[in-house]
Amino acid sequence: MSRSLASILLTIITVGLGHSIGLHRGIIHRAYRCSRFTRGALAYCFVHSGLGGPLSWVRVHYYRDYWQNRSDCPAYFRYDHSMLRDYGWNLHLALRPADETRYAIPPEDLHDPWLRFLERTWYWHVLAGAGLIWAFFSFEAMIVCVCLRISVTILGHWFVGFVSHKYGYARYDIDRAAEHGYNNFVLGALSFGEGFHNNHHAHPSSAKMGTEWYELDLGWHLITVLRRLGLVWDVQVAGPATQKPQARPRTYRWRWPWQE
Numbered sequence: 001m002s003r004s005l006a007s008i009l010l011t012i013i014t015v016g017l018g019h020s021i022g023l024h025r026g027i028i029h030r031a032y033r034c035s036r037f038t039r040g041a042l043a044y045c046f047v048h049s050g051l052g053g054p055l056s057w058v059r060v061h062y063y064r065d066y067w068q069n070r071s072d073c074p075a076y077f078r079y080d081h082s083m084l085r086d087y088g089w090n091l092h093l094a095l096r097p098a099d100e101t102r103y104a105i106p107p108e109d110l111h112d113p114w115l116r117f118l119e120r121t122w123y124w125h126v127l128a129g130a131g132l133i134w135a136f137f138s139f140e141a142m143i144v145c146v147c148l149r150i151s152v153t154i155l156g157h158w159f160v161g162f163v164s165h166k167y168g169y170a171r172y173d174i175d176r177a178a179e180h181g182y183n184n185f186v187l188g189a190l191s192f193g194e195g196f197h198n199n200h201h202a203h204p205s206s207a208k209m210g211t212e213w214y215e216l217d218l219g220w221h222l223i224t225v226l227r228r229l230g231l232v233w234d235v236q237v238a239g240p241a242t243q244k245p246q247a248r249p250r251t252y253r254w255r256w257p258w259q260e
Contacts, residue, residue, distance in 0.1 A: 019043030050150030053119035073178030193217030
């Protein structure tokens with residue numbers, strides 16, 4: 001029981017604070033401001049999620065956003081294919097664009113010394129963490145808190161991304177975009193708000209992904225804690241200032257697997 005609780009706590013720190021808050025909403029979308037120390041600490045938490053290097057994820061996110069907001073989006077970034085194919089593409093392949101400059105990735109991110117260091121060494125930090133847990137606790141604790149947790153994180157991240165682009169409800173249409181995303185009550189709650197993808201597509205720079213009372217965005221609650229501690233400020237919230245110009249509210253549109 002204690003190992004499971006420890007694994008859940010590590011998931012909150014690495015996936016909640018590290019991935020959703022630190023990397024996605026903070027570094028990529030700049031949904032709030034913080035000190036360089038806080039930014040670096042959250043990026044380090046992301047590394048221990050086991051998802052990979054921070055700059056690799058920054059690059060992929062900019063590639064995906066660029067193409068999904070166009071009508072000529074290639075198949076790799078569309079979601080009109082099967083789950084099996086998406087599993088193969090997203091967990092076993094990598095995109096290497098011929099010209100990265102077209103994606104307008106901020107140079108201050110690409111050349112950030114700390115992010116570059118973590119990009120080169122992320123797996124050593126994960127292995128060191130595994131070794132410390134093994135040494136101070138037990139081999140079984142290491143398996144649960146590192147190996148099992150990272151396996152669930154990797155598969156869960158892919159699954160939430162796939163489902164949130166295929167099924168659920170949407171309240172926004174985005175003109176000329178190949179992908180609008182969908183919202184999912186359960187996945188949104190389990191993924192610190194990342195499952196409310198239609199909201200995120202419409203309000204990409206908003207720190208709050210769950211925009212209705214029934215959309216449980218645990219990531220937003222973590223940001224609220226950080227703000228009260230004075231670690232983040234100038235937090236952006238869903239509204240006209242954060243909404244894409246081409247995003248238009250509409251009557252709920254639902255799509256479920258049986259409608260394929």
